Amino acid sequence: MTRLTELKYAMVEDVPLERLREDHPVRYFAEYWQERRGTEKAPRRALFSPAHMPQLLPFLVVLEYVERGQGPDFLARLEGEYVVSISRMNSMGRYLSDFMSPAQFDQRCAEFLRLKNRPSPIIQKVSFHNEFEDRLAGYRGVFPFLVEDGQVGQLFIVVAAEDIEVRPFAG
Numbered sequence: 238m239t240r241l242t243e244l245k246y247a248m249v250e251d252v253p254l255e256r257l258r259e260d261h262p263v264r265y266f267a268e269y270w271q272e273r274r275g276t277e278k279a280p281r282r283a284l285f286s287p288a289h290m291p292q293l294l295p296f297l298v299v300l301e302y303v304e305r306g307q308g309p310d311f312l313a314r315l316e317g318e319y320v321v322s323i324s325r326m327n328s329m330g331r332y333l334s335d336f337m338s339p340a341q342f343d344q345r346c347a348e349f350l351r352l353k354n355r356p357s358p359i360i361q362k363v364s365f366h367n368e369f370e371d372r373l374a375g376y377r378g379v380f381p382f383l384v385e386d387g388q389v390g391q392l393f394i395v396v397a398a399e400d401i402e403v404r405p406f407a408g
Contacts, residue, residue: 250362252376257360260402262296263378266395267358269293270380279356282382282391292403295319298394300333302349309346310334311392320396323365323373352381353389363396375399 257264269290273280287294299315313328321327326336334342348359359379375398384390 249377252360252362254358254360256362257376258402260404261376261399262293262397262401262403263360263376263395265403266290266293266297266380266393267360267378270358270393277383279381279383279389282384285382285393292405293317293395296395296397296401298396300345300392300394302390302392303332305332305334307334309349311345311349314391323396348379349389349392352379352392356381356383356389373398375401 254264254267259265270280273284294315295317296319297315297317298313298320300311301314303310303312311333313331313333316327316329328336333345337345352359358381359377361377361379362374363377364374375396378395380393380395381389382391382393
């Protein structure tokens with residue numbers, strides 16, 4: 238079996254959204270999430286379209302909550318090119334429990350429960366590296382989305398280095 242890499246967060250600190258530049262991918266997505274949310278506790282997944290913000294797709298990971306025989310898990314539905322390049326792997330179509338360490342998987346489960354009970358975005362300053370010791374400092378945002386049953390069922394994660402900027406899509 239091929240050994241898969243995973244991003245390891247060396248430092249994680251919750252930060253206010255205002256700390257991020259307006260053109261940073263995490264802040265840009267946070268504002269989009271807020272607009273789509275309206276009066277609901279979180280936006281409905283059906284309201285998200287990649288066509289609204291193609292410039293953010295490289296920084297985006299979409300995880301879907303699923304129940305498997307051994308309990309809860311997350312299926313990677315989408316993984317942007319930037320995320321693949323820094324992690325040096327593509328986990329799209331895979332279950333997180335199949336390649337993450339138990340400690341990291343437990344962190345994702347705890348994060349999901351936090352967002353399920355209080356669906357407001359998690360914004361963090363992170364320092365991360367992969368198994369090749371490539372290091373990067375940046376920001377990470379985790380955004381809950383409601384699925385058909387009105388419950389949080391998908392997480393959109395945006396990860397980007399501090400110095401990355403995006404411009405509004407003119408389409």
